[in-house]
Amino acid sequence: MTVTVGFLYPGYSAEDDYPTLEGLIGDGVRLPLVHTEMREDAHRVDALLDIGGDDVLAEGAAALRDHAVDAVVWACTSGSFVFGWDGATRQVERLAEAAGVPASSTSFAFVRALRELGLRRVAVAATYPADVAGRFAGFLARDGVEVVSLASRGIVTAAEVGTLTRADVLDFVAGHDHPAAEAVLVPDTALHTAMLLDDLTERLGKPVLTANQVSVWEGLRLVGRTASRGLGVLSGRRTE
Structure with a gap:
């Protein structure tokens, strides 16, 4: 069906x-x-x-x-x-x-995916400015998720985020993992990730969840x- x-x-x-x-x-x-x-x-x-x-x-x-x-x-x-x-x-x-x-x-969706996977400690690799990224961490904390590392790339517009290359995305996410994190979250729907999911998880050796x-x-x-x-x-x- x-x-x-x-x-x-x-x-x-x-x-x-x-x-x-x-x-x-x-x-x-x-x-x-x-x-x-x-x-x-x-x-x-x-x-x-x-x-x-x-x-x-x-x-x-x-x-x-x-x-x-x-x-x-x-x-x-x-x-x-x-x-x-x-x-x-x-x-x-x-x-x-x-x-x-x-x-x-x-x-x-991020909250429910983390519940499904049984993960509570995460690193966040956000393309947003720092103040906006901080609000995402606060939202996760409301569900008991601990953000052990919060990175901000500081990009203001979605249009610019959408131009980041495959290499940009892989390097940015991998560069903002944390040893204590059970997963890395990449919270911007303006970022192209559909063709990178397996590559991201393989490179980091842990679950990566994208928007x-x-x-x-x-x-x-x-x-x-x-x-x-x-x-x-x-x-x-x-x-x-």
């Missing part, structure tokens, strides 16, 4: 990860994507609060109706955790109401589907 998980994606940067992952997963999975309005491309708190606003997401949910989705994911880590735990919870509740199907966001990877896994989790391939360490994993 084919399942369809829709994604709301702000602006244009690494959206091509989603058709790439759709092709890698196969197995009757469709991953349509709608670009939501980004009035300002900036990893800055005020801009991120605007990017993740209820009006923006409701408009995106309406555009997804033509795809007859079974679930929807707000594919923006910073545009969800910046609201804090309670605010991000309300955000996905309102998105579910607007879409008429189960909903989640990339921030909660677009966990977003797709979370969407499939919402509809009770497991991806047997294409999602790195999350392939074959499903939280009930």
Whole structure:
């Protein structure tokens, strides 16, 4: 049976990860994507609060109706955790109401993926400015996740993040591992990682979770589907 998980994606940067992952997963999975309005491309708190606003997401949910989705994911880590735990919870509740199907966001996808893997100590390799990266660490701490190392590359725009090369990504993530970390998290959906999942895990010798990877896994989790391939360490994993 084919399942369809829709994604709301702000602006244009690494959206091509989603058709790439759709092709890698196969197995009757469709991953349509709608670009939501980004009035300002900036990893800055005020801009991120605007990017993740209820009006923006409701408009995106309406555009997804033509795809007859079974679930929807707000594919923006910073545009969800910046609201804090309670605010991000309300955000996905309102998105579910607007879409008429189960909903989640990339921030909660990271939390649930860590629970599924039984991991509690992580390093974070964030492309964001330091203050935004710190908010992600705070969001994880709300679920009892210990961030033993937090790195910030300081990139302001998603557009610039999307231009980072394969070598850039591999070196950045590997360079910000920590011996005490059970996994490394890479929390920006603007970063191309779909074709790097196995390479990242092999290079670091531990699980690496990236934003677009966990977003797709979370969407499939919402509809009770497991991806047997294409999602790195999350392939074959499903939280009930």
